[in-house]
Amino acid sequence: MVDFSENKAAFNMYSALDSSVPQFKVFLKEVALLFGLEFRSDIYIYTVLSTEEKVLVDFLGGCPAEPHCHWGDDIAVRQCRLKNFIESDDFAQYCTGRISGGSVVSLGVRPLLQACLASLKLPQWVKSLHDKLDHLNGHDESFMVIICVNDFNEATLKRMSNLLVHEWLHLLFFSNGVKFQNFMKNDSSAWLLDEGLATWVEARFATGKWDNRQLMEEKFHFLKEKGAPPTVTGYYEKGAWFSEIFCSLPKEQWADKLRGLLQ
Ligand SMILES: [Zn+2]
Ligand SMILES: [Zn+2]
Structure with a gap:
């Protein structure tokens, strides 16, 4: 089980989504059948992260959006600037500005991410991210859908359920x-x-x-x-x-x- 000790909202969201995953996959299969697509059950993985963790994964996963783009397009460059990024105003502002959301990152970036996390002396939440990545079962072709939440309630659960389905639909279409x-x-x-x-x-x-x-x-x-x-x-x-x-x-x-x- 993933260690969510630092983040109760993330734990509750993960558990609630987990019990709905079979239902989500039934839906994806129905869509696959209708559109003549192949459904590969094993590429659909997800995790729930804190906002800080999500920003970090987006940063090293090559997200081209603001504010990451100011820190270089090249992942190797961002890697060198990681510690500065975490200590920057960009990072602080981005983390407080985003309440909840999701993104899709190739699981192929996991080794790089974990190496970066291990190489730097960083706060406790970084260690918890390292462990969460460890617990994702998937190969490099898999994509992790990352969901981040700061609170858990009926409304956010509904939003995040739809968001997870939305991202998995992208994976279904793209993988075909x-x-x-x-x-x-x-x-x-x-x-x-x-x-x-x-x-x-x-x-x-x-x-x-x-x-x-x-x-x-x-x-x-x-x-x-x-x-x-x-x-x-x-x-x-x-x-x-x-x-x-x-x-x-x-x-x-x-x-x-x-x-x-x-x-
Ligand atoms: Zn981003
Ligand atoms: Zn989309």
Whole structure:
């Protein structure tokens, strides 16, 4: 069992999600069958980390987003700057700014991460991260979905359940070569199609129905009116698009349609 002694919220979240994993996998299998995809049960792993731990894994896992990008694109460079990063204002601000969330990192970075953690004299939470990584059962091709939470309640559990399913849907599609970013290299917003697809199918998990166009459009308008950027509203805009396309076809045609969209 993973040592969660430092973080009760993470322990509760891990346990609650753990008991739902069979249900999540039944759903993923249903999606795989519908879209003609292979479901490899062994690549779907996850852990629950504190915010600090998640930021650190993102940092060394090569996350290209802010604030990590200011510390170099190259992982070797970041590795050298790790201690400075942890002691920086960037790190402190990022950790207090983020309440909860998730990301996907290849388990292939685990040896590097653990070597970094072992080489530095760092606070106690770093040791606990080292142990948590040890307990993840998976090979290098596996991806760890990292969820971080600072509190555990009904609302966060529901959000994190949907988030885990969303990230696992990305893995399902990507591990089957369904990745719009790779097929549309000249279109810098192609990744939003990958997000839209996962967001639409995630909505099926949450609502129990496939036709989620109205829900997606409502979210799109709601966020737009709040001033959210296209990189955020796009999830729902594209989600509505996928819902419309697929729900106008019989399910027997979904597998072919998905492959067709990638060409
Ligand atoms: Zn990041
Ligand atoms: Zn996503």
